[in-house]
Amino acid sequence: MGAGCTKVQSQEEAEDAAIKRNMEIEAKREQKVLKLLLLGAGESGKSTIFKQIKVLFQTGFDDPERRSFVPVIHANVYQSIRTLLMGCKEFAEREGESSSKYILLPENQNYGERIAEVESPEGCSLLDEDNALKVQNCWKDPAIQAAYLRGNELQLPDCTEFFLNNVLRLAAQDYIPSQEDILFARQQTTGIVETEFSPDKDPKNKGVCYRLFDVGGQRNERRKWMHLFDGVTAIIFCASLSEYDQTLLEDDKQNRMIETRELLAWLLQQPWFENTSFLVFLNKFDIFQKKALKVPLSACDWFQDYQPLTTNNQEIERAYRYVERKFKKIYEENTAPSNIQRQFRTYRTTAIDEGIIKETFRLVDDALTIQRLIQEMLNVLHVLACSSLEGVFLACEWQRP
Ligand SMILES: Nc1nc2c(ncn2[C@@H]2O[C@H](COP(=O)(O)OP(=O)(O)OP(=O)(O)O)[C@@H](O)[C@H]2O)c(=O)[nH]1
Numbered sequence: 001m002g003a004g005c006t007k008v009q010s011q012e013e014a015e016d017a018a019i020k021r022n023m024e025i026e027a028k029r030e031q032k033v034l035k036l037l038l039l040g041a042g043e044s045g046k047s048t049i050f051k052q053i054k055v056l057f058q059t060g061f062d063d064p065e066r067r068s069f070v071p072v073i074h075a076n077v078y079q080s081i082r083t084l085l086m087g088c089k090e091f092a093e094r095e096g097e098s099s100s101k102y103i104l105l106p107e108n109q110n111y112g113e114r115i116a117e118v119e120s121p122e123g124c125s126l127l128d129e130d131n132a133l134k135v136q137n138c139w140k141d142p143a144i145q146a147a148y149l150r151g152n153e154l155q156l157p158d159c160t161e162f163f164l165n166n167v168l169r170l171a172a173q174d175y176i177p178s179q180e181d182i183l184f185a186r187q188q189t190t191g192i193v194e195t196e197f198s199p200d201k202d203p204k205n206k207g208v209c210y211r212l213f214d215v216g217g218q219r220n221e222r223r224k225w226m227h228l229f230d231g232v233t234a235i236i237f238c239a240s241l242s243e244y245d246q247t248l249l250e251d252d253k254q255n256r257m258i259e260t261r262e263l264l265a266w267l268l269q270q271p272w273f274e275n276t277s278f279l280v281f282l283n284k285f286d287i288f289q290k291k292a293l294k295v296p297l298s299a300c301d302w303f304q305d306y307q308p309l310t311t312n313n314q315e316i317e318r319a320y321r322y323v324e325r326k327f328k329k330i331y332e333e334n335t336a337p338s339n340i341q342r343q344f345r346t347y348r349t350t351a352i353d354e355g356i357i358k359e360t361f362r363l364v365d366d367a368l369t370i371q372r373l374i375q376e377m378l379n380v381l382h383v384l385a386c387s388s389l390e391g392v393f394l395a396c397e398w399q400r401p
C-alpha cells in the first residue's frame with residue numbers, strides 16, 4: 001500500500017512539474033508577445049488592415065472562408081444601389097427645378113422603386129443574375145451617376161464603385177470572392193477580435209510576435225475598448241484621409257475628420273498610454289488622391305486655413321503633408337514634452353493595397369524593434385545604476401565609524 005501511495009505521489013509530482021514547466025514556457029512566450037491595438041473611428045479601415053495581416057503573414061483565405069463573404073458582398077451591392085436610389089429621390093425633392101437630373105430613365109424606374117422600398121439590404125435574398133442586370137442598368141443610369149458624384153452626402157460605402165462595376169461577376173452562380181473582393185467587403189465590426197502574427201523572418205526578430213486586436217470604431221462600440229487598454233506596446237490609429245467632407249453614420253451633424261481628431265486626442269490623454277507608441281495610418285490615400293483635387297480641404301473646419309496652390313500631383317502631396325502636420329500637432333498638444341518614452345509616427349496607407357501594407361508593416365516592425373532595444377538598454381542601465389548605488393551605500397556603511 002505504501003509503495004502504491006508513493007507511486008501516486010510521484011505521478012502527481014511529475015504532473016505538477018509538467019504544469020509548472022508549461023506555465024514557465026507560456027510566461028516566457030508571453031513576454032515576447034507585443035500587444036497592438038487597431039483603433040480609429042468607424043470605416044477608417046481597421047478591419048481591412050486586419051484582413052491584410054491574414055493575407056500577408058498567415059494562411060490567407062481558403063475557399064470556405066471566401067464563400068462566407070458572399071452574403072456580405074451581396075448586401076453591400078444592395079446597400080450601395082439602394083442608397084443611391086434614395087439619394088436620387090432626396091435630391092430631386094430638394095432641388096426643385098433642376099431636379100430632372102435625378103430622375104431615373106423610364107426603363108429603370110420600376111426596379112428603382114422596388115429596391116428603394118426594401119427595408120434592409122441584409123433582408124434581401126442573395127443577388128441573382130437577373131437582379132444583377134437590373135442593378136447594373138440602374139448604376140449606369142445618368143441620374144444614379146449624378147447622385148454618386150454627391151456620395152459624401154449619402155453615407156455611401158467606399159466599396160460602391162468597385163462592386164457595382166463588377167456586379168454581374170458577383171452574381172454568377174459559381175462565384176467565389178477573390179482576395180480583392182474580400183478586402184473591399186464592408187462589414188461593421190461589433191465586439192473585439194484578435195490574432196497573432198510575426199511580420200518578418202529576419203533573425204533579428206526571432207521569437208517576437210505581435211498580438212493584434214481589431215475593434216468596432218463607431219461610437220457605441222468604443223466603450224468596449226477600455227478592456228484592452230492595459231500593457232499596450234503600440235496603437236495603430238487608423239484615420240481615413242478621404243473623410244474630410246463626410247459626416248458620421250451615427251451622427252450626421254459631426255464631421256468625420258473632426259471626430260477622428262477628437263478621438264486621437266482623447267486616446268493620447270489616457271494615462272494607460274504614457275509609454276505606448278502611436279502609429280497613425282493615414283489611410284485611404286487612393287481615394288484622397290482623387291478627392292483632394294476636386295473637393296477643397298477647407299470643407300472640414302479643422303483644415304480651414306489650407307490654401308491650394310496648383311491643380312496637379314504636387315498639390316496632392318502638399319495637401320497630404322498638410323494633413324500629416326495637423327495630426328503631428330495633435331500629438332504634440334496632447335503629450336508632455338518630458339514624455340520621451342512614447343513615439344509618434346505617421347504612415348501613408350491604402351489598406352486595400354497588399355504591397356503598401358506589407359511595406360508599412362516592415363516599417364512598423366522596425367520602429368517597434370528599435371523601441372524595444374532602447375527599452376531593454378534603459379532597463380539594463382537602470383539595473384546597473386541601482387547596483388552601483390547599492391555599492392556606494394555599502395561602502396558608506398563600511399566606512400562609518
Ligand atoms: N479605396 C479604399 N477603400 C478602403 C481603404 N481602407 C478601407 N477601405 C474600405 O472602407 C470600408 C470600411 O473599411 P473597414 O476596414 O471595414 O473599416 P473599420 O475601421 O473596420 O470600420 P468599423 O468596423 O465600423 O470600425 C471597406 O469597404 C473597405 O474595403 C483604402 O485604403 N482604400
Ligand SMILES: [Mg+2]
Nearest residue numbers: 046047188189
Ligand atoms: Mg471593422
